[in-house]
Amino acid sequence: MTAITSNISSARDEFLAALKDTQVSSGQLLDMVLELARISDVLEPFLPNEHYAINGRQPYWSSDYFNKQKVFARQNFSKERLEHLIEVREFLRQRGDKGFAPIMRSHQSVAPQNPQSQSDYQPTNNLKKFVAQGDLLTIRTALRIEFNDNRLDDHQLYAAVKWMKEQVTDIFESYSEKAFARGIESDSSQWTSEYFGNQVVYLKTNFSEERFLHLIEVRQLLRERGEENFAPADSTEPKATSRARSASQSPQRPRSGSQQSTASAHSELNPAFKAALLIGGAIAAVVVFLIALVR
Incomplete structure (x- = not known):
């Protein structure tokens, strides 16, 4: 099994696991299907099969029916x-x-770190996993x-x-600097959200400590400026990233050619991904595997 097929398999497994997480909304799952499709x-x-038939009649929908459909989805994702x-x-929610209704939990904030002492740093569950x-x-x-977790400040990222x-x-x-890893701009007046996004892309090509530390510095400046998508966030209940939609709506078709490359290049700033990281668990793991698939 290649790394690509392994990551695809893992992304599928984590998505199916996220279906059982009561903290994940239907809107967030539909957003993630959009990303899977891209x-x-x-x-x-879709492979119609008499043994894997979809039953559109709600009276037949139960936890047992749901679990069987999950098995079928694993065979025809x-x-x-x-x-x-x-x-x-x-x-069912x-x-x-039981097992589907949302459960109210107290979301603990990521504790702020003392810039003089990082000994009490606790890595996020995503990193540890x-x-x-x-x-x-x-x-x-x-x-x-x-970088997408707006609960984390610069001290926590350095830690x-x-x-x-x-x-x-x-x-x-x-x-190093090369075709898809251009140099670092020292003039902070040139640091914009677009510059940040480009530097994230360059980091994928050249995963160096210098680039990572530079991104922390750029991100912090954008936060101080109040740039959209960079403002500090607490860990309250994550909201759906899109308007309520019926599950019957179809996601957009995957983009092709340069359009897909452009969309993929900035995917790590995706609001759907940010929301998934706030929730954590399987839905956040889906994000990691999807981004790892975009080279």
Whole structure:
């Protein structure tokens, strides 16, 4: 199994696991289906099958029916089956079925770090999960998308770098400049959200400590300026990233050619991904695997 097929398989597994997370809304799951559809080979064509038939009649929808459809979706990971699962899940949530109804939890904020002492730093669950798995590509991806978690300040990101270097000795490579990893701009007046997005892309090509530390500095300046998408956030209940939609709506078709490359290049600033990171767990892991698939 290649790294790509392994990541596709893992993204599918994590998405199906996220369906059982009561903290994840139907809107967030539908947003994630959109992202799955934008990356080639993640979704499969729908395969009608008398044994895997979709039953559109709500009286037959139960937790047992939902679990069987999850098994079928694992065998035919198609847009149609995923949307049907989300629709059934929402029906069971609204009905208040055990294991589906949202559970009110107290969301603990990420504790602010003293800039003079980072000894009490606690890595996010996403970082710990992928470090434990040991795959360098997904570890780097998980560290990179820490920039998306607006609960984290610059001190916590610096601490994350220090912790990561202790856990994974080869996490960073030497700084270099090349076609898809242009140089660092020292003039802070040129630091814009677009510049930040471009530097994130360059970091993918040249995952150096210099680039990562520079991104922390740029991000902090954008936060201080009050730039959209960079404002500090608390860890209150994440909101859906899109307006309420029926599960029968179809996601957009995957983009092709340069359009897909452009969309993928800035995908790490995606509001749907930011919301997923706030929730954590399987839905956040989906983000890591999807971004790892975009080269």
